[in-house]
Amino acid sequence: MMALRHDNHSWRKIKSALASALSMLAAVLVIAPLGLVFFYLLQKGAGSVNWHFFTQLPKPVGEAGGGMANAIAGTGELLGIASLIGIPIGVLGGVYLAEYGSARSNWWLRFVADILNGVPSITWGVVVYGMVVLTFKSFSAYAGGLALGFMMIPLIMRTTEEVLLLVPNGYREASLALGISRWKTIVHIVMKTASKGIITGILLALARIAGETAPLLFTAFGNRFWNRNLAEPIAALPLQIFSYAISPYEDWHRQAWAGALVLVVGIFVINVLVRFLTRDRTVRIL
């Protein structure tokens, strides 16, 4: 029994306890900002979130009340336009990476996608400003949606690739051995098996771009009224929050807090949805 005991046994125990305490502290520090942000937003913004906030247009300065209905709808429209661009290109790009590309072309595509993922969001705003806004001489919902869509492409492409690669090769082989063509195998077998993962990637990309402000500053521009024409400027929640937050009016500040709260809750809901989707089957198969 003596041989199993060692002189510095207690010192090792202390080191172990220290290490686990430090990592726990780090874990708490990870969660703390989220709690802080949420608490702060609730405190400042909850009072201004009411029925009018979701249903009314902004009121002129000095007039109490009003809401951000146009901005909420605008964010929805912008996300819709962005999805029309980002989802098909992103998903098909991911399919190419996972199913078709050669090792060499894939290396380059991944490299480019990772660079695109790291491009500061305001850069997309500037690029689209140059490409679309200057060309058509108008800020527009199309321009804003395009900037957001560009941001979605690499995000969706990489997540789609990853979930497709998780589908076991046995399913591809089984399908091809039935005389099913390559393309039908990919669409009906591989993508169907990975569909939850693909949808998860799309939702995460939407959550990521929903709060973007910088790419919209000189593309969608913002609008204090309803947007009747997608070729004209459109309001967006993050833009409205931005312009209200830097204004000198107390009432607008309260509305900005409310807007931020609504945005965070919206993104939170998307993330909960993702958790719900990835809960059962995807985990079992993939």
Place this chain on the structure above:
Amino acid sequence: MAVNTMSSSTPTSQSGAMNPTPTSPATAAELVTANAFAVKDLSIWYGEKQAIKNISIDIPVMAITAIIGPSGCGKSTFIRCLNRMHELVPRTRVEGKILFHGEDLYAAGSDPAMVRRRVGMVFQKSNPFPTMSIEENVLVGLRLNGVRNRQVLNERLEKSLRRAALWDEVKNDLKKPGMSISGGQQQRLCIARALAVEPEVLLMDEPCSALDPIATAKIEELIRELRDQYTIVIVTHNMQQASRVSDRTAFFYVGELIEFGDTAQLFNRPRERQTEDYITGRFG
């Protein structure tokens, strides 16, 4: 251009390139040759590594041919060549010829998908599609190849499941997920799925190696029943299985065909020393 290559490369048969229906004019020729596959001087490389070395073998029609040999001897590679499945591995190279009822499997105009419709395959690990029910699994090959007629689909569903000896066990659970049944049942479901597209040949790559003895016995019984209607090529490293189910056996060793003959003869009076060493358990 595709038309050009097809007409110029069509050999003796006048039925054109790969015809999916088994009752094609080629039937007359089949009876004469009695060989499903005629393999001539086949060599296969994975990159620099040669997996199959100059194999020539005739695989008889409507019979069970077993391929035995130690791991890594090229058994799986060989049967994957018979329906062009090995092409999925990048950097493979094939030399030599494989004639399927007289038609060159690797001719310029031949479509791998059409080859695979006539030469089906069952894999080592049962792999029903996880998103599909039992019924959808059986019918997926037909549906994705364009069959819409509900009556045809229903008939084929029951017929395939009956042939795979699974109908009685699942007929009340057709809408349940394909993954919800036992491992042995899943493997029979995969056989039903392969049979549903009505192939002429069934390639089986160690179909029982992941199953318990009872499920294995069921599959072996099934294989013997299928013998009357299909040409079957089965890879196994279970020698007892080969001797139980097959009519003819080929022994492969490090990419070469050592011996091929009548199963009883090969196991009782092997001609080659290497075959004898292997089947008596001296190596492998």
